[in-house]
Amino acid sequence: MKNAAGALAFIVRFVILGLALAFVVGLFWPGSGDRLRERFGLDHPSQPAAILQAAAPAPGNGPVSYADAVARAAPAVVNIYANKMVTARAVQMYDDPVLQRLFGGLPTGPAYKRPQQVLGSGVIVSGKGYVLTNNHVISNADDIQVLLYDGRIAKATLVGADEETDLAVLKIDAGNLPVAKIADSHALRAGDVVLAIGNPLGLNQTVTMGIVSAVGRQLSSSSAEDFIQTDAAINLGNSGGALVNAKGELVGINTLLIGRQANAEGIGFAIPIGNAKNVLDQIIATGHVVRGWLGADYAFVPVAADSGLPAAARGAQVTDVYPGGPAALAGIQPHDILLRIGTDDILDPADLRRHEAALKPGSKVELSGLRNGAPFHTEVTLARRPPLQARATLDG
The missing domain is CATH 2.40.10.120 (Thrombin, subunit H)
Structure with missing residues (x-):
């Protein structure tokens, strides 16, 4: 038992002495460990890629400020x-808090002008x-x-x-x-x-x-x-x-x-x-x-769920035609599919609106599309796009 304890004590002293010696060597001769490993053909311990990537500055051109x-x-x-x-107008509030919450108050007295x-x-x-x-x-x-x-x-x-x-x-x-x-x-x-x-x-x-x-x-x-x-x-x-x-x-x-x-x-x-x-x-x-106007409203072209075609097909479907407007005079009908305006393909309803707005009132343009699956072509003379309120009246 004494021999085992003595051997263990000797090993501990030897390890402590070795660590102390390694510390002194590393302190006064830095890099000696790498040179010894290279001399004996030992690989340099590699750092994990994530650590190297984190240590390296991230590339980018965004400003700090x-x-x-x-x-x-x-x-x-x-x-x-x-x-x-x-x-x-002045407002008279209800005495009952419940009525105030429901109805707010009653306008009372004559109307007056105030600055805002x-x-x-x-x-x-x-x-x-x-x-x-x-x-x-x-x-x-x-x-x-x-x-x-x-x-x-x-x-x-x-x-x-x-x-x-x-x-x-x-x-x-x-x-x-x-x-x-x-x-x-x-x-x-x-x-x-x-x-x-x-x-x-x-x-x-x-x-x-x-x-x-x-x-x-x-x-x-x-x-x-x-x-x-x-x-x-x-x-x-x-x-x-x-x-x-x-x-x-x-x-x-x-x-x-x-x-x-x-x-x-x-x-x-x-x-x-x-x-x-x-x-x-x-x-x-x-x-x-001033914007051009065809006198019609549009929506995305409907596609059947089992058709295998994308959800929004190319073109625009006519949903409504304003009576007496350019489209109505040219024979455009609801459910027509418009595919081309002039020499440009129509991508979607928004694209068609941008095209018609860019054209001058009084100019003529050819519209091409499908009616009940059959191709058709017609010429439309654009009018000036009416104000929002006027279009609401026409629609009503």
Whole structure:
């Protein structure tokens, strides 16, 4: 027993001495272990690939900060204060709390006028003083004031508005104006970083960041316009402000958010700058926007579940024809499948609306499609697209 204990004590002392010697060698002659392993042909212990990958800097070209982009874009973004008079009536509340909860109150007394101020944003797009904003910001305003980035205040006049895109063009008389640099909106892709700059809730020059969630969004089946969807925070007062890319270039005009009342988070929309520029140019030239109109409503081409074809086939199906409109005069009927307009194939209903809106009223175009499975061709003379309210009356 004593011999075993003595042997164990000797081994422990030998191990401690060896560790101490290895420590001294490693301290004064670093790298000697690697040289010995190479001399005796031993492999270097390899690290797990995951550890090596984590230690290496991740490749990428994304900036650490977007301050430079904001510095380039923010001076062209303005605050808009639209003042108007609205009609109101006094309200008498019920004494019973239950009735108050159910019915609120009863209007009482004569109607009276009271001032109301609507907050919004805008973007300077020309050194001549033209400002793009939303139509709903300045609609029915009696007085429009614009606060510039450098603190100047300018009175704005309305050049024209387009309800369909919810855009309006203002003109301010001021010199030395910063102008937003316009990007190529066709290059915008889902996943691109974007910054929303505006005046949300009266908080001057606020910047929020997100990505492009989708492009080409259709918010109305009767409209030719499409939108950029983004999760960059857009709040009341952001309307008409700038949506810019990571370079500070203008890619869209913020216009709409879907809030918590719809159980939505991070869903906002902007008008692509290409569409906005087209509206701007027409309003400056003529005071209004002119679009071509076929006088029909469309839907996706229906496909039977057992047909083996994709869920949305190419083309557009006519769902309704306005009496006396261009399509009706050309013999277009409900359930017709339209496949081609002029020399261009029709991809879907939104594509057809974009094509017809781009054509000038009075121009003639050939429509090709299928009626009850048989090919047909007809020539249509486009009319001017009526305002939204007029189309609702025609539809009713």
